Amino acid sequence: MTILATQLRAVGLFYRSVAPFMLGVSALILLAVLLPAIQEGWSGGMLPALVLTKLTTAPVVWYLSEQLRPGQYWFYFNLNVSRRRLWAGVVALDALLFLGGALLMRALLS
Numbered sequence: 001m002t003i004l005a006t007q008l009r010a011v012g013l014f015y016r017s018v019a020p021f022m023l024g025v026s027a028l029i030l031l032a033v034l035l036p037a038i039q040e041g042w043s044g045g046m047l048p049a050l051v052l053t054k055l056t057t058a059p060v061v062w063y064l065s066e067q068l069r070p071g072q073y074w075f076y077f078n079l080n081v082s083r084r085r086l087w088a089g090v091v092a093l094d095a096l097l098f099l100g101g102a103l104l105m106r107a108l109l110s
Contacts, residue, residue: 006081007079007085010081010086011081011090014076015093017069017072021065022058022090026101033046034102034105062087
């Protein structure tokens with residue numbers, strides 16, 4: 001149980017380092033695409049496409065993170081967390097946050 005808690009905390013800590021990129025893309029998609037669609041009344045089937053669009057931006061964020069901070073993984077390797085597990089956790093967490101924000105926006109503005 002402690003191993004799982006350590007890995008979850010490591011993913012949360014790593015997410016904080018890439019959150020400005022990820023949340024910036026999320027805000028851009030929500031405000032530039034979903035908000036006008038809700039106001040115009042044609043946002044019915046857009047949510048799955050927007051989530052897929054958001055998931056396709058993860059490789060771009062990964063590339064930028066690798067270029068800007070190439071030696072950032074040593075701390076996580078010492079916690080026995082691989083790059084794959086870190087990025088899988090970050091993508092899953094970010095997709096859940098994006099989906100929650102989109103659903104909240106639709107509920108409040110519809």
